[in-house]
């Protein structure tokens with residue numbers, strides 16, 4: 001029998017759980033835990049410069065790996081600084097375990113120094129939370145936290161740990177719990193066969209079907225199965241912003257992603273379809289536009305592991321609650337039985353789709369030649385080429401995020417890492433670091449804007465300390481571009497607070513942190529600078545690329561319209 | 575439509591606040607709520623009455639089921655059920671009012687559980703409509719205080735909401 005203090009149990013449990021890195025920041029209430037971490041070397045701790053950075057680092061790692069990211073912060077301000085990152089993970093169903101120090105149990109409720117009711121503060125943005133009541137329950141509580149965070153529909157779990165629970169002088173028996181007992185939580189393992197059968201019937205009869213994949217395919221490791229399904233059916237495929245990569249975007253069947261800034265052909269096809277088969281997406285307002293005008297002629301099949309996602313925003317004809325992978329598997333089996341089925345011609349539908357697709361070729365944007373300002377789109381395309389489409393691409397939030405999503409083509413899941421649900425500016429840099437630290441051999445590119453970047457740039461110092469050589473592409477339009485675009489469209493170009501005066505000299509700034517920075521101001525400098533930057537493998541390289549501040553992201557769905565109602569450029573609309 | 579949702583949940587700190595928080599977070603309505611431990615001390619029974627169309631009620635039950643603390647739940651209004659609420663009501667009772675209030679209480683099969691020279695405290699159980707009707711029936715009498723527990727309920731017949 002092994003006796004350990006609560007603090008040592010935490011360190012030991014993390015090692016036994018297979019956690020390699022945790023991200024955090026110390027403070028009074030967490031110091032026993034920090035001391036325990038100091039006295040072992042199985043779990044490595046990354047010292048960030050702001051607790052929000054720790055949550056985004058853990059988040060980036062979790063999105064790339066599918067495993068829970070782990071954060072350690074102190075009570076009070078340490079924990080409240082983590083709130084934005086927890087909310088970000090919650091909105092995109094990212095598995096995360098956040099360990100928060102807390103004041104001593106006997107002080108709770110007395111407004112003690114650095115006391116915050118963090119369980120209360122985070123209640124609406126966590127999948128679940130725990131407060132440790134006795135040191136001996138630490139292994140079990142942590143096991144439950146990891147289990148809940150990473151199963152079913154994943155999400156963040158907060159564990160609140162009063163300082164006396166980790167006292168070095170009190171020791172208790174430690175056993176790593178192999179199993180979890182939770183009578184009130186059992187994620188569904190498979191879908192209802194009768195419902196799946198109904199769905200397959202609809203799929204066989206449909207004449208204008210479309211497959212719509214979401215982030216659930218990525219989280220549920222079902223991209224490969226989804227691709228098989230699409231190919232077995234010869235259906236056109238679209239995804240949500242979060243589902244990017246679940247189906248190879250360079251393939252003929254891919255229509256790109258849909259929604260507010262989704263592709264013309266995806267939005268047109270959705271609107272005209274007679275069957276939408278949605279797997280692992282939640283029909284949020286950025287994906288559907290006005291739900292009362294959404295896909296007026298379509299029957300809807302909705303597969304989701306979370307029953308509350310089904311029927312939440314749009315009516316569904318065939319609801320299927322279950323994990324994407326096993327449901328798709330069953331669908332494939334059923335389809336197999338009808339292989340020789342002759343009445344399955346989608347030729348007319350494909351012809352229509354190819355017409356839509358063809359009508360936009362060469363019209364998406366006008367790249368700048370010499371002596372003009374670069375277009376952000378062409379920068380993304382050039383980065384896609386130089387990385388051969390194989391990089392992990394992380395973004396911040398704004399126009400640059402949409403351009404990255406539109407012009408970088410993904411052929412694999414888990415490579416597109418963006419804050420979709422919460423839209424958190426500042427997410428990018430730490431998330432990219434979380435990916436690069438864990439995948440040091442791979443290229444990790446951050447697309448950011450000068451607004452977003454300044455929200456978390458202190459983490460450049462963490463990059464320096466731990467040698468995390470991410471590539472940073474700053475699409476510098478000298479403005480809060482996305483805000484400005486909305487002001488152009490809805491407020492007669494009254495640019496209230498969307499212009500950032502006195503930007504820092506990014507080159508000097510990066511150099512101050514010990515990194516490499518390059519500037520691109522002219523179109524002809526783009527390629528040579530990219531060549532130079534991507535030849536460097538062991539340093540952070542920041543590319544400050546001046547792009548057209550007047551550019552808008554198109555297509556853009558018309559507010560309150562149907563899927564097909566889009567602005568296609570400053571002068572055209574559908 | 576009005577629904578009575580009865581929930582079996584872990585008797586743990588924080589569980590109640592998760593349920594209540596869910597209603598405010600998702601803009602669901604709570605008309606009444608009561609909660610107490612059951613014969614199994616690890617479980618509490620919570621009953622909430624709410625109003626909403628089918629879509630909203632479906633969302634409410636789905637989201638409640640998602641809470642880790644919620645072990646099981648049932649929408650009692652989906653079947654035959656018994657619902658009860660208890661009310662304690664203090665009424666001014668002087669002169670002729672004393673007899674009148676007493677009579678009304680008897681008609682509603684309530685009990686006067688405390689008496690002073692000028693005040694009756696009446697206890698009444700029944701479904702919410704009956705309690706409302708009693709308050710109405712008191713009419714011109716001066717009501718000093720009303721305390722209601724909120725609805726509790728069980729399904730009629732063999733059906734039970736329990737762990738097994």
Ligand SMILES: Cc1ncc(C[n+]2csc(CCOP(=O)(O)OP(=O)(O)O)c2C)c(N)n1
Nearest residue numbers: 398399400425449450451452479480481482
């Ligand atoms: C933390 C946070 N605050 C505010 C917003 C609202 N917002 C969305 S995009 C945007 C502008 C982003 O500017 P920048 O990072 O320069 O990107 P650009 O749109 O110019 O490419 C703002 C302010 C947000 N998403 N997140």
Ligand SMILES: [Mg+2]
Nearest residue numbers: 449450479481
């Ligand atoms: Mg900008």
